[in-house]
Amino acid sequence: xxxxxxxxxxxxxxxxxxxxxxxxxxxxxxxxxxxxxxxxxxxxxxxxxxxxxxxxxxxxxxxxxxxxxxxxxxxxxxxxxxxxxxxxxxxxxxxxxxxxxxxxxxxxxxxxxxxxxxxxxxx
Amino acid sequence: xxxxxxxxxxxxxxxxxxxxxxxxxxxxxxxxxxxxxxxxxxxxxxxxxxxxxxxxxxxxxxxxxxxxxxxxxxxxxxxxxxxxxxxxxxxxxxxxxxxxxxxxxxxxxxx
Amino acid sequence: xxxxxxxxxxxxxxxxxxxxxxxxxxxxxxxxxxxxxxxxxxxxxxxxxxxxxxxxxxxxxxxxxxxxxxxxxxxxxxxxxxxxxxxxxxxxxxxxxxx
Numbered sequence: 001x002x003x004x005x006x007x008x009x010x011x012x013x014x015x016x017x018x019x020x021x022x023x024x025x026x027x028x029x030x031x032x033x034x035x036x037x038x039x040x041x042x043x044x045x046x047x048x049x050x051x052x053x054x055x056x057x058x059x060x061x062x063x064x065x066x067x068x069x070x071x072x073x074x075x076x077x078x079x080x081x082x083x084x085x086x087x088x089x090x091x092x093x094x095x096x097x098x099x100x101x102x103x104x105x106x107x108x109x110x111x112x113x114x115x116x117x118x119x120x121x122x123x
Numbered sequence: 124x125x126x127x128x129x130x131x132x133x134x135x136x137x138x139x140x141x142x143x144x145x146x147x148x149x150x151x152x153x154x155x156x157x158x159x160x161x162x163x164x165x166x167x168x169x170x171x172x173x174x175x176x177x178x179x180x181x182x183x184x185x186x187x188x189x190x191x192x193x194x195x196x197x198x199x200x201x202x203x204x205x206x207x208x209x210x211x212x213x214x215x216x217x218x219x220x221x222x223x224x225x226x227x228x229x230x231x232x233x234x
Numbered sequence: 235x236x237x238x239x240x241x242x243x244x245x246x247x248x249x250x251x252x253x254x255x256x257x258x259x260x261x262x263x264x265x266x267x268x269x270x271x272x273x274x275x276x277x278x279x280x281x282x283x284x285x286x287x288x289x290x291x292x293x294x295x296x297x298x299x300x301x302x303x304x305x306x307x308x309x310x311x312x313x314x315x316x317x318x319x320x321x322x323x324x325x326x327x328x329x330x331x332x333x
Contacts, residue, residue, distance in 0.1 A: 012330060014251070022333070035187055046251055065183065072182035075190050086254075111255035114330060115235050122331035 007118040009033060010041045013048035015123065018063055023051045026123035027069060034076040041080040041117075042073075043110055044102070048123075049087045052098040070100050084110055129155045141223050145179070148226030156224045160215065168212050168224075170199060175225040185222045185230035192217075235260055236326035240333070242267040243278035248332035253281060258288050263314070263322055265294040272311045273303045286310040294319060 011030055015022040033040055044052060051067070058065040073081070081102040088094060088104065095104055105113075114120060124143070125136045129152050135143040140159060142148060153172060157164045174195060178186055186194060188206065196204015203209075209217035218230045237256050243249035249264075249271055256262060262285075264272050271278040272293040282291065286308075295313040298304045307313060314322065323329060 014333065031184070031187070035189070045255070046247060068181060068183045072184060072186070072190075075186070075194060107251075107254050111257050114255065115257050115260075115328075117328050120235075120328050120330045122333055 006037065006039055008039045008041070008116065009119045009121065010043060010114060010117040011121050011123065012043045012045065012114070013051060013123050014046040016047040016050040017056070017067070018058070018061060022123040023048070024064075024066055026121070027066060029121065030073070030078065031069075031076060034073075034078055040078050041082065041113070042078065043082045043084070043114070045084040045087050045107065045110065047087075047091075049083055049091060049093060049098075052083070052100060052102065053093065054097055054099045067099060073100070082110060082113065127152075127155060127159075139223075139229065141229055142226040145226055145228075148176075152226060153224050156226070160213075160220050160223060162213060162220060162224065164224075165212075167203075168221075170203075171195065171209065171212060171217065171221050172225045174198060175221055175227060179225070179227050185218065185227045187230055188216070188218045236322055236329040237262045238329060238331045239264050239268040239271075240266040240331070243271040243281070244276070249278065250281065252330075252332045253285050253289075256289060259290075261290045261292065261322060261326060263292045263294065263319065264311075265297055265319070269293045269297045269301065269303065272308050273298075274306045274308055279308050282308065283310070292318070292322065 011026055013023060013026050017023040030040065030042065052070060056065050056067040081100060083098065083102045083104050085104050085106045095102065125138060126133050127136055134147045134152060137143060142152070154164060162168065175185065178194065192204055192206050192209060195209070213220040222230055237252050237260055239249045239252050239262065241248040249268060252262060270276050271282050272291065273279060285291065291311045292314050293307060293311050295304065295315050298307060298313065
């Protein structure tokens with residue numbers, strides 16, 4: 001891998017976990033990107049905040065429960081997780097409902113952060 | 124779909140020989156899969172295999188090599204947390220070979 | 235930066251979220267079903283009209299025409315063809331698609 005070409009990547013997650021494939025696809029791309037030593041941030045906005053809800057049990061819908069994988073991100077050196085404050089509030093959630101440590105931020109702040117990125121991947 | 128037979132029981136595998144159902148795995152199956160990879164299993168090998176299975180149970184993924192190396196170093200001691208150590212045990216790649224023997228799917232982003 | 239929206243704002247919240255997050259001076263391109271928001275009389279166009287002072291808003295002409303809405307584009311919205319779409323992407327440092 002070539003040295004010195006670290007880019008700022010942001011993954012924007014806006015979909016709930018099981019209704020569509022977006023959340024799982026995003027997570028897989030994040031894990032692959034981690035192998036290339038880039039500066040990776042994850043943002044959870046709108047229904048995307050549901051991806052991080054504690055206590056997911058998917059046996060009944062016969063889907064793979066991929067929520068434990070968010071806990072593995074730390075081991076992949078992906079530590080920048082941002083969650084939209086307004087989205088949590090609109091869904092009756094607080095930081096305590098989330099299965100990983102995150103930074104909660106108003107959406108306008110997230111917009112500023114997004115502007116600074118080299119690459120934005122949208123899910 | 125392919126399959127393997129161990130102790131008279133048939134287990135489904137994918138075309139690369141990875142077990143399809145994680146729950147099918149037991150030590151005999153592990154030993155069989157090791158033989159197909161020409162890996163002679165020792166306590167050191169089992170230590171890695173058990174680590175991988177624990178990791179998968181906790182996080183629902185097989186770790187990338189870099190992540191595995193770091194995590195093994197933390198859990199089993201720094202002298203084991205090197206790619207040299209893991210490649211000595213699993214010459215064709217710890218992710219690929221050890222995951223197969225552990226009955227896990229091929230790791231995401233396996234390079 | 236460039237924001238792209240492709241869902242009707244009467245069906246999804248994509249445009250609304252985009253307008254909340256986009257920073258002043260950003261470009262917003264409406265394509266596919268999102269172009270309805272840029273047409274006169276659409277309930278969502280009020281939001282968009284308020285946003286015109288803060289953002290540059292574009293709508294993809296072929297998508298407007300395909301939907302029979304080419305003749306009622308909101309004042310202040312610029313229409314672009316596919317070439318203009320490509321220009322917008324290349325002119326901006328990065329791009330978020332509000333899927």
